[in-house]
Amino acid sequence: MIKFIDLTYQYPLSDQKALNQVNFEIPPGTLTLVTGASGSGKSTLLRCINGLVPHFTGGVISGQVRVFGSNPIAEGVETIAKKVGFVFQEPESQFVFDTVEDELAFSLENQGIPRNEMDRRIQEVLHMVNLSHLRHKNINEISGGEQQKVAIASALVAQPKVLILDEPTSQLDPRSADEVLKFILELKTRLNLTVLISEHRLERLLPFADLLMNMDTDQGVLFGEPQEILPKMVQVPPVIEIARRLSLSPLPLTPEAFPRSKSVTAAQSRQVEQTQLIGETEVCLAIENLSTRLGDQHVLKGINLAVHQGEILVLMGPNGAGKTTLLRSILKMVPCSGKITLSGVDVSKMQFAEVIQNIAYLPQNPNDLLFAESVCDELKITLKNHNLAETSVDLNEFLAYFGLTDKCDQYPRDLSVGERQRTALAAITVHDPRIIFLDEPTRGLDYQTKQALSDLFHQWRKAGKAMLLVTHDVEFAAHIADRVAILEAGQLIFTGSPATAFTDFPAYQTQTAKIFPGKGWITPENLIKT
Numbered sequence: 001m002i003k004f005i006d007l008t009y010q011y012p013l014s015d016q017k018a019l020n021q022v023n024f025e026i027p028p029g030t031l032t033l034v035t036g037a038s039g040s041g042k043s044t045l046l047r048c049i050n051g052l053v054p055h056f057t058g059g060v061i062s063g064q065v066r067v068f069g070s071n072p073i074a075e076g077v078e079t080i081a082k083k084v085g086f087v088f089q090e091p092e093s094q095f096v097f098d099t100v101e102d103e104l105a106f107s108l109e110n111q112g113i114p115r116n117e118m119d120r121r122i123q124e125v126l127h128m129v130n131l132s133h134l135r136h137k138n139i140n141e142i143s144g145g146e147q148q149k150v151a152i153a154s155a156l157v158a159q160p161k162v163l164i165l166d167e168p169t170s171q172l173d174p175r176s177a178d179e180v181l182k183f184i185l186e187l188k189t190r191l192n193l194t195v196l197i198s199e200h201r202l203e204r205l206l207p208f209a210d211l212l213m214n215m216d217t218d219q220g221v222l223f224g225e226p227q228e229i230l231p232k233m234v235q236v237p238p239v240i241e242i243a244r245r246l247s248l249s250p251l252p253l254t255p256e257a258f259p260r261s262k263s264v265t266a267a268q269s270r271q272v273e274q275t276q277l278i279g280e281t282e283v284c285l286a287i288e289n290l291s292t293r294l295g296d297q298h299v300l301k302g303i304n305l306a307v308h309q310g311e312i313l314v315l316m317g318p319n320g321a322g323k324t325t326l327l328r329s330i331l332k333m334v335p336c337s338g339k340i341t342l343s344g345v346d347v348s349k350m351q352f353a354e355v356i357q358n359i360a361y362l363p364q365n366p367n368d369l370l371f372a373e374s375v376c377d378e379l380k381i382t383l384k385n386h387n388l389a390e391t392s393v394d395l396n397e398f399l400a401y402f403g404l405t406d407k408c409d410q411y412p413r414d415l416s417v418g419e420r421q422r423t424a425l426a427a428i429t430v431h432d433p434r435i436i437f438l439d440e441p442t443r444g445l446d447y448q449t450k451q452a453l454s455d456l457f458h459q460w461r462k463a464g465k466a467m468l469l470v471t472h473d474v475e476f477a478a479h480i481a482d483r484v485a486i487l488e489a490g491q492l493i494f495t496g497s498p499a500t501a502f503t504d505f506p507a508y509q510t511q512t513a514k515i516f517p518g519k520g521w522i523t524p525e526n527l528i529k530t
Contacts, residue, residue, distance in 0.1 A: 002026040002049060002162065002194065007063035009044060009053060018044045022063070024223045026196070026211065028161075031188060033205050033226075034198040036215030037235065037446045038418040042198045043089065045215065046164050049196070050084040051077040068161050082111070085160035089167045089198075089417055089444055091151030092144075092365060100126075100142075100150050101135050107158045125153045128183045130176070144364040144440065145171040145319030145472070152180060156187060163187075166198045167417075170443045171364065173318040173472045175507050177204055200446045203237035203475065203511055206253045226253060235447040238475060238511040241524045255514035282309040282343075284466050285330070285359075285435060290338035292322070292329045299325045300336070301490045307435065312457060312467045314477045316501070316508060317487035323470045324364065326487065327437045331361055343434075357386060360433040364440045366424035370412040375404060378412060378427040386431040393430055401456055402426045403449075417444035422453075436460065438469040442476050454480050478502045478510045478522040498522060 009019040018041050026032055034042050047053040051072035054061045065072050072080045088094045097103045108118045126132045129149045134142055148171045169177040185208055188195050199205050212229040214222040222229050227250050230240055243251045252258045285307040292300040299322045307313050315323050329336040332352050340347040342358055372378045380390050399405050402422040412423050442450050457480055471477050484501035486494040502522040503513040510522045521527050
């Protein structure tokens, strides 16, 4: 079993305890879902199990940790790694080799696994996560979601006793996330594997969790069965929010478990109202017959799309469909054919500097944009690159929009994943661009932080900015989208209202749509209790 006894930990140079008197006991063969607000200590707790805390981080630790008879605090990472597989929140940071096959073989070689057995395990795990076609691919040439699946496969291939996954589905489309979770459950059952998963999107994992741990900073660590812990939690998925509105007990954990006899009436949805106004606003970005080839792969095929002023257009689709490539094609970062016009001007006749003056771009990995010594310096560099004076913007006031006022002088790469995401977002928008491209902006964010991000996007929309947002987060997309475009296999298969996208396409249905089929409701706000 995994056991924590009075565990307390404090990072170096910090005046606050990251973990304080934590006690719990996880039986073998169970799946524990670890949740809580950003910065509540989830990742720290998980890293105590494999010894990264304190052996890699330093700091002050007291109390005891036991992992199937081993002591991570005393024995360290190298010894515990034989029992504990770990998938990090940012999978791209844990890769050692260039190709998928070599990455999976790495841990097996360290354990001295025979070649025949190694080949069998690699083939099996790639088949289970649907990545067999990428076995010989360079990891840098596959999508972020595919990289995440490779990282999961590289941990599973060693067949550890304990598997720890930090936000394992944050970059996966709904179908891929389901495939990965099913694979983890199959492996858990077959090998009696003990699994801990840290995840903000509870809607994906609640049905599979034996135990729920909530790292709430006010109430301490809450630990027990889901039905015991959920009523005490503030941040919950839509199915729980709806159940609370209707005073249901016990709480249904899935839309399928929701009682169908409950009577509710529809409230007017903002999405429908806004969509009706889109045709009346200026087209600030038009894409006509855009096609893109990367090497011998035809990634995008004849894309036609328009983005309007004051619109949030959400682009969805499975991993590898070409969503990121579409953004990069518009920005002239990869060669493409077709016509792109920016406020009536042909982009092919514009310099790259002119394009990025008008279009801000937040990539999947915010670390790609962070290289200054402080958060405020990141903003100053952007202003300088656009020939704007540092005094043209009140930096503290601007950072307040992102909840970063107290982070101005901090080193960006020492911040949490969510804080780094917001820092990068502030850095790309401080020069007041007209159009904003966002690639997976909710990765690693809790419900509360996503709500703050949604509020910010709505402010930008009211100010007339246009946003093209790529995401796999169906519930978040349903809250903010004015229109939805679905891209599959390099082609647009749908462009239209959120009410249609999130009800008529099974792979993108929200929990609200599943609970109330045929109603056209896609968020809990679309209904009220009668």
